Amino acid sequence: MSQGIGVVGVYVHDQEEALQFYVEKLGFRVHTDVKNGDYRWLTVQHPDQPSVQLGLFRPQAPVLDEATAQSARELVAKGAMPPLVLTVDDCRGAYDRMLAGGVEFTQEPIDRFGTVDAGFRDPSGNGWKMIQARRSK
Amino acid sequence: MATGQDPELLRRLLRAKDRMDAASHEEWPVLRLARVSGVSEAHFARSFKDAFGVPPHRYLLTRRIERATAMLRDTDLPIIEIAFQTGWNSLGTFGRTFRDVTGETPRALRARAQAARQALEPVPGCIVAAAHRPDLTMAVSEKKRQDTDPNIDSTEREVP
Numbered sequence: 001m002s003q004g005i006g007v008v009g010v011y012v013h014d015q016e017e018a019l020q021f022y023v024e025k026l027g028f029r030v031h032t033d034v035k036n037g038d039y040r041w042l043t044v045q046h047p048d049q050p051s052v053q054l055g056l057f058r059p060q061a062p063v064l065d066e067a068t069a070q071s072a073r074e075l076v077a078k079g080a081m082p083p084l085v086l087t088v089d090d091c092r093g094a095y096d097r098m099l100a101g102g103v104e105f106t107q108e109p110i111d112r113f114g115t116v117d118a119g120f121r122d123p124s125g126n127g128w129k130m131i132q133a134r135r136s137k
Numbered sequence: 138m139a140t141g142q143d144p145e146l147l148r149r150l151l152r153a154k155d156r157m158d159a160a161s162h163e164e165w166p167v168l169r170l171a172r173v174s175g176v177s178e179a180h181f182a183r184s185f186k187d188a189f190g191v192p193p194h195r196y197l198l199t200r201r202i203e204r205a206t207a208m209l210r211d212t213d214l215p216i217i218e219i220a221f222q223t224g225w226n227s228l229g230t231f232g233r234t235f236r237d238v239t240g241e242t243p244r245a246l247r248a249r250a251q252a253a254r255q256a257l258e259p260v261p262g263c264i265v266a267a268a269h270r271p272d273l274t275m276a277v278s279e280k281k282r283q284d285t286d287p288n289i290d291s292t293e294r295e296v297p
Contacts (some may be wrong), residue, residue, distance in 0.1 A: 013144055022268050074140065077147035078188055081153070106155040121155070 007043055009055030010084070011076045013124040015042050018056040021123050025101045026086075028054070039063070077125045084128045091116040091132035140187050149174040150188045153181075154196065161200040162224035167193065200239050205231070209243055210250040216243050 012018035019042060022028040030045040031053045036039075038060065043053035059072035069112040075081060088094045092109045095118050099105060106127065107119035138172040153173040157165055170193055171181035184249050185193045208214060214222070214223075220231035 015146070027289035070141075074142060074143040074147055077151060104152070107159055109222045121151075123148075125151055 005052060006091055007053045007055050009057045009079065010122075010126050011055045011059050011072055011074060011124070012075060012122070012126070013058075015040055015056055017123050018042075019044070022054070022056065025098060025103050053113055078108065079125045079127055081126055084126060086128050086130045087133050088130055089133060091118055094118075094130060140183070142188060146174075146176070146184065147188050150174065150181075151183055153185065153193070155187060157193070157197050160206060161197060162222060164224075165193070165197055198234070198238070199227075201237060205235065205243065206239070206246065209247040210254075216247070231256060246287070 019030070019033075022044045023030060031043045031045045033040070033042050035101075040058070042057070043055045045053050059076075061065055061069055061071040063069075063070065070135040075135050095105065095109050098120065103120050105118060105120045105124075107117075117135055118130045120130065121130050123130070153170040153223045156173050157170070167181055168178050170185070171178045174181060174184075176184060176242075179291055191194060193201070200226060201223045205219055208223070209216070211218075216231075217228045220228050225234070235241075235268075239246065241249075248273075258284035
């Protein structure tokens with residue numbers, strides 16, 4: 001596929017902390033990690049999904065003015081950013097593994113709508129739903 | 138709008154809010170919430186309200202009412218059972234609080250929600266869907282009329 005979404009970004013409180021979380025706890029891989037002065041372009045990707053990158057960006061000057069950057073950091077920390085969804089083959093298995101690894105879950109796996117879903121947050125406050133993929137018919 | 142609160146404090150306050158979301162039927166005295174957030178009991182309530190706009194106990198109340206409303210609508214559990222499962226110790230307190238917040242008793246809400254559901258049950262799904270289809274003919278004619286009559290205020294007329 002040559003057209004489609006390439007990078008979707010989330011704001012994070014601390015890029016180093018986010019990098020460790022997404023790589024070590026979720027099993028993502030680093031795609032791009034480039035620094036330019038204070039600015040760091042950092043993207044990761046799911047190993048099964050090489051066409052999509054998740055950007056881990058810090059709201060900061062001079063891209064944003066300092067007051068706006070502060071507002072963005074507050075919104076992230078308050079869990080006010082839009083929902084994210086991670087699709088997995090086995091929600092309960094992933095839950096057990098991630099919980100043991102210290103991931104902060106906000107909802108245990110629940111059977112719902114014919115599948116299983118759980119909820120967790122990244123260290124910054126971004127909320128993920130983890131939904132078990134429906135068996136293909 | 139920025140409240141000027143430290144993002145690291147906000148992140149810890151969010152943890153207390155998440156815990157209430159996950160177990161709104163449990164008791165959440167300020168001391169317990171303050172411990173989750175790692176702040177003093179004295180500062181917790183004020184910090185939480187600054188961050189999320191409502192005091193923690195009121196936030197918990199809204200989550201309990203929301204959950205009770207869903208259970209009244211979607212289950213046939215006795216109301217007393219719903220009261221206990223959503224965190225109240227007595228049916229009387231639940232009923233009073235529910236009415237104060239929603240303007241309706243639990244019984245009345247259940248009757249209304251279930252009647253609305255039953256009214257549609259004998260109707261085939263495709264017809265129900267059709268009944269909820271937007272009334273395009275009217276909207277189009279309305280739009281045409283507006284296009285030819287510039288005196289009609291579109292913000293008043295553009296009603297779905």
